Amino acid sequence: MSDNDGQQFDRLPATAAERTVEGRASREEVIDYFEDRFGIPPETFADYTFWEKGAGKIWIYAGEASTPLGIEAIGMTCLRTRQEHWKPTTDFVQRFGQFATDCVIELEREQARAFAAGEDQNLEWWDGDWGYLIAAHELAGDLEPLGIGLYVHGELRSMVPKGRQRDI
Amino acid sequence: MEPLERYRPIIDDFEAFLAACERPLGNTVRVNTIKGSVERTLEALADDGIAYEQADWNPRVVRLETDSPGSTWTSFHGLTHGQEEVSAVPPVVLDPQPGERVWDSCAAPGGKATQLAALMDDRGTVVANDNNLGRISALRFNAERLGATSLAVTNADARTYSLKRFPFDEFDRALVDAPCSCEGTIRKNPDALDNWNEGHISSVSGIQKGILRRAVQATREGGTVVYSTCTFAPEENEAVVQHTLDNESCRVVDFDLGLEHSPGLSEWDGETFDDALERAARIYPHQNDTGGFFLAKLEVTAE
Numbered sequence: 001m002s003d004n005d006g007q008q009f010d011r012l013p014a015t016a017a018e019r020t021v022e023g024r025a026s027r028e029e030v031i032d033y034f035e036d037r038f039g040i041p042p043e044t045f046a047d048y049t050f051w052e053k054g055a056g057k058i059w060i061y062a063g064e065a066s067t068p069l070g071i072e073a074i075g076m077t078c079l080r081t082r083q084e085h086w087k088p089t090t091d092f093v094q095r096f097g098q099f100a101t102d103c104v105i106e107l108e109r110e111q112a113r114a115f116a117a118g119e120d121q122n123l124e125w126w127d128g129d130w131g132y133l134i135a136a137h138e139l140a141g142d143l144e145p146l147g148i149g150l151y152v153h154g155e156l157r158s159m160v161p162k163g164r165q166r167d168i
Numbered sequence: 169m170e171p172l173e174r175y176r177p178i179i180d181d182f183e184a185f186l187a188a189c190e191r192p193l194g195n196t197v198r199v200n201t202i203k204g205s206v207e208r209t210l211e212a213l214a215d216d217g218i219a220y221e222q223a224d225w226n227p228r229v230v231r232l233e234t235d236s237p238g239s240t241w242t243s244f245h246g247l248t249h250g251q252e253e254v255s256a257v258p259p260v261v262l263d264p265q266p267g268e269r270v271w272d273s274c275a276a277p278g279g280k281a282t283q284l285a286a287l288m289d290d291r292g293t294v295v296a297n298d299n300n301l302g303r304i305s306a307l308r309f310n311a312e313r314l315g316a317t318s319l320a321v322t323n324a325d326a327r328t329y330s331l332k333r334f335p336f337d338e339f340d341r342a343l344v345d346a347p348c349s350c351e352g353t354i355r356k357n358p359d360a361l362d363n364w365n366e367g368h369i370s371s372v373s374g375i376q377k378g379i380l381r382r383a384v385q386a387t388r389e390g391g392t393v394v395y396s397t398c399t400f401a402p403e404e405n406e407a408v409v410q411h412t413l414d415n416e417s418c419r420v421v422d423f424d425l426g427l428e429h430s431p432g433l434s435e436w437d438g439e440t441f442d443d444a445l446e447r448a449a450r451i452y453p454h455q456n457d458t459g460g461f462f463l464a465k466l467e468v469t470a471e
């Protein structure tokens with residue numbers, strides 16, 4: 001097993017058995033995670049590849065590329081691995097969250113506003129899982145994902161990155 | 169406005185042109201169809217009480233009545249992206265198709281690169297390059313916010329661009345939205361002409377020629393290259409295309425444009441250009457109440 005090189009993009013191995021880099025997640029594990037946690041159907045990702053650049057940072061990409069690849073970016077960062085609880089990114093959730101059926105917390109307008117502004121809020125009524133949730137609200141007649149939140153002890157913490165927070 | 173006087177002989181209704189250059193520009197956004205349909209986005213804007221008007225030439229380009237287009241729900245969700253109306257023209261003229269390999273040689277901060285991805289239904293490969301690392305962070309931010317998963321971002325000088333890092337050796341299409349003297353952005357940046365001088369025009373035109381030539385070389389035979397600038401200076405527009413015609417295998421082709429415009433010039437300052445340059449388009453601010461722009465569409469031919 002070799003160590004992760006943080007300077008280049010490496011395509012994830014298909015399965016754990018094909019792993020050659022210590023601690024690297026496999027494509028299968030990533031897709032299983034999105035299905036187990038959020039109910040996102042695995043077929044959603046049929047035309048995408050997953051890559052690691054920077055320890056634990058997973059990227060999702062729709063284009064062509066060979067591995068390894070030393071460029072600035074491909075597609076978008078989607079998930080943080082190499083930690084106890086994996087954490088999806090807000091940008092990923094906004095892009096693919098509409099396919100989720102589980103761990104989606106639906107917010108009222110005012111709560112959505114606080115979430116978009118990066119505020120934490122007490123939401124005792126949630127009786128689903130703790131941990132990372134997809135926060136969503138109704139927009140033009142459909143549920144629209146806002147971003148990723150962390151729910152613990154009756155509180156939903158907005159994980160929307162500083163640069164993405166807005167006062168709406 | 170002094171530097172613009174040199175265009176008096178080539179612009180019809182020059183007084184209307186100057187008057188338009190003095191007026192500030194309204195807010196326009198492009199609907200990002202990677203994240204949602206035009207109908208749904210317009211409904212979300214209406215629900216928020218934001219008045220809008222769709223551009224005649226492109227239903228995805230929308231003028232907004234708001235002072236803070238960045239703090240709307242549609243912007244937060246990446247359903248809209250602030251982009252000047254004329255700046256949405258080059259990707260439409262390039263007309264990329266899903267699954268293709270497309271090069272955006274001067275891509276930061278990414279308005280057009282993400283529009284290319286949207287036009288391709290976010291399928292295929294859009295290589296978004298810029299030589300300025302600082303501007304690349306803005307490009308990456310916009311790409312992620314807009315959910316463009318088909319973008320690959322590189323940081324290199326487009327004049328000597330190498331495709332070695334990719335598993336293909338030519339592009340189907342390329343966009344050269346070149347660095348320029350930016351005269352046409354005067355309505356957005358009132359100080360755009362403060363450092364104007366002919367020396368700058370001549371040095372930037374050298375860079376433009378290098379980038380456009382490389383774009384033609386890197387595109388397959390039969391492929392398309394669009395050259396655009398947000399400036400009026402013929403040295404940076406027709407002369408750059410002429411130089412490329414003289415040195416590379418390509419020709420200037422016609423294209424439809426739903427906006428009022430003038431043809432490219434056949435001569436400037438004693439230099440004459442190929443008749444085909446009349447197929448290029450000059451968009452002046454008074455014609456559609458926008459910023460200024462130049463566009464030429466090239467087809468790569470056999471050597």
Ligand SMILES: C[S@@+](CC[C@H](N)C(=O)[O-])C[C@H]1O[C@@H](n2cnc3c(N)ncnc32)[C@H](O)[C@@H]1O
Pocket residue numbers: 255273274275276277278279280281297298299300303324325326327345346347348375379
């Ligand atoms: C007009 S701006 C591009 C705007 C961009 N197409 C958009 O729609 O957001 C021109 C860009 O060219 C870049 N540039 C300048 N010289 C370059 C070169 N030699 N190679 C690549 N990019 C260059 C600049 O950093 C600048 O970001």
